[in-house]
Amino acid sequence: MSIMCTDVEAQPAGANYDESKVPQYVLPDPLTSSDGTRVDSPERWQKRRRPEILKLFETHVYGRTPEPVRRRFKQTSEDKNALGGKATRKEVTVLLIGTDDGPTMDLLLYIPNNAKRPVPAFLGLNFAGNHSVHSDPGIALARCWLRDTKDGSVTNNRATNLGRGKEASRWQIDKLIDRGYALVTACYCDIEPDHADGYKDSLRSIVCPRKSENFVKSAIPPRGAPADAAPDDWGAIGAWAYGLSRAMDYLEKENDIDEKRVAVIGHSRLGKTSLWAGAQDERFAIVISNDSGEGGAALSKRRFGETVERINTSFPHWFCGNFKQYNDNEAQLPLDQHMLIALIAPRPVYVASAEEDLWADPKGEFLAAKRAEPVYRLFALQGLGVSEMPALNQPVGKTIGYHIRSGKHDVTEYDWEQYLDFADRHFKR
Numbered sequence: 403m404s405i406m407c408t409d410v411e412a413q414p415a416g417a418n419y420d421e422s423k424v425p426q427y428v429l430p431d432p433l434t435s436s437d438g439t440r441v442d443s444p445e446r447w448q449k450r451r452r453p454e455i456l457k458l459f460e461t462h463v464y465g466r467t468p469e470p471v472r473r474r475f476k477q478t479s480e481d482k483n484a485l486g487g488k489a490t491r492k493e494v495t496v497l498l499i500g501t502d503d504g505p506t507m508d509l510l511l512y513i514p515n516n517a518k519r520p521v522p523a524f525l526g527l528n529f530a531g532n533h534s535v536h537s538d539p540g541i542a543l544a545r546c547w548l549r550d551t552k553d554g555s556v557t558n559n560r561a562t563n564l565g566r567g568k569e570a571s572r573w574q575i576d577k578l579i580d581r582g583y584a585l586v587t588a589c590y591c592d593i594e595p596d597h598a599d600g601y602k603d604s605l606r607s608i609v610c611p612r613k614s615e616n617f618v619k620s621a622i623p624p625r626g627a628p629a630d631a632a633p634d635d636w637g638a639i640g641a642w643a644y645g646l647s648r649a650m651d652y653l654e655k656e657n658d659i660d661e662k663r664v665a666v667i668g669h670s671r672l673g674k675t676s677l678w679a680g681a682q683d684e685r686f687a688i689v690i691s692n693d694s695g696e697g698g699a700a701l702s703k704r705r706f707g708e709t710v711e712r713i714n715t716s717f718p719h720w721f722c723g724n725f726k727q728y729n730d731n732e733a734q735l736p737l738d739q740h741m742l743i744a745l746i747a748p749r750p751v752y753v754a755s756a757e758e759d760l761w762a763d764p765k766g767e768f769l770a771a772k773r774a775e776p777v778y779r780l781f782a783l784q785g786l787g788v789s790e791m792p793a794l795n796q797p798v799g800k801t802i803g804y805h806i807r808s809g810k811h812d813v814t815e816y817d818w819e820q821y822l823d824f825a826d827r828h829f830k831r
């Protein structure tokens with residue numbers, strides 16, 4: 403793997419990209435409970451160890467997710483003749499606290515017309531608005547706050563028509579439809595705008611698990627969270643994951659989609675989000691993380707590429723307050739990301755890396771998937787089925803899928819082809 407990559411975005415300066423400088427680290431054993439007892443059966447895992455690990459991630463990394471509050475769904479459009487007649491396009495607004503004047507999340511659905519309904523689906527949040535995922539002019543422009551872009555596709559934090567189809571290559575909707583899958587997406591900024599003050603326009607300022615209870619005034623100024631947030635209150639990733647679960651609530655009511663065959667998918671920060679959503683919410687039948695890196699699939703203790711300190715500094719709003727204790731202090735983390743992947747067991751999970759995406763630590767992503775395997779074995783399932791990282795563009799794995807693709811940090815047609823093949827193997831048996 404080349405480490406002489408000149409892509410600044412893929413490889414920001416000042417981080418470790420040298421395998422020989424990775425510190426010695428010890429990963430906690432997912433199959434040893436906090437009282438030292440060995441987890442030797444699926445029942446013990448589900449009843450005892452899984453809740454224990456979930457709690458560790460809530461307390462130290464992503465923060466606690468509140469119980470869902472009342473929500474309502476309103477279909478706002480339907481076109482049975484979309485994409486030249488091969489799909490039905492629907493738009494549905496989720497009223498996230500049940501009131502018309504409260505926060506909303508706009509879902510976009512494409513459902514294949516030539517497949518037996520109810521169909522399986524991929525569900526994922528998008529970065530740039532629903533109108534960015536396909537050039538179809540029938541998609542409503544995103545209504546949420548978006549970051550301004552140089553190309554004019556977002557101006558004064560509002561989407562413009564120039565953004566139509568801008569992210570289409572990352573979604574491959576025609577391919578999904580041709581293969582019999584629905585796509586369901588929403589813009590992550592509907593749930594929380596992605597900046598340090600975004601919580602002010604987020605569910606996090608309205609739906610709070612228990613304000614002030616357990617509140618410890620932190621020495622670290624509460625950037626990225628309400629001033630009275632507890633150190634284990636949820637961050638933006640927690641809020642985005644909550645949004646995915648609310649989309650799933652809608653899919654349970656949508657007759658054209660089989661809610662038992664929904665794969666949750668995300669790229670990069672949204673790959674961290676899909677893993678956290680899939681870890682918590684067992685309704686997601688497959689979980690896919692594309693180039694998710696630090697705080698996603700990559701092991702934190704390896705300190706290769708992005709570190710806990712870098713991510714907490716650049717994105718103070720993503721994780722809970724407690725996570726900041728591990729800045730430059732990963733060795734003290736009572737968990738690592740292999741345990742997040744293990745929380746998805748026995749459901750299939752797919753981790754993908756890109757060769758030039760060293761910032762996300764491809765090897766750390768592979769090793770986390772590998773170290774989740776013992777939990778899959780407990781369920782008599784084969785995980786990756788390989789002991790070494792595979793060659794480029796050589797997908798591996800049974801219940802845990804993995805590939806490292808050539809190229810940059812992105813979601814490509816190649817990535818989607820692997821996810822579709824993986825979903826076929828698990829959903830179309």
Ligand code: GTR
Pocket residue numbers: 669670671672694695696708713716
């Ligand atoms: C980077 C961040 C990564 C990754 C990426 C993305 O700036 O450091 O953790 O999430 O953004 O979301 O594209």
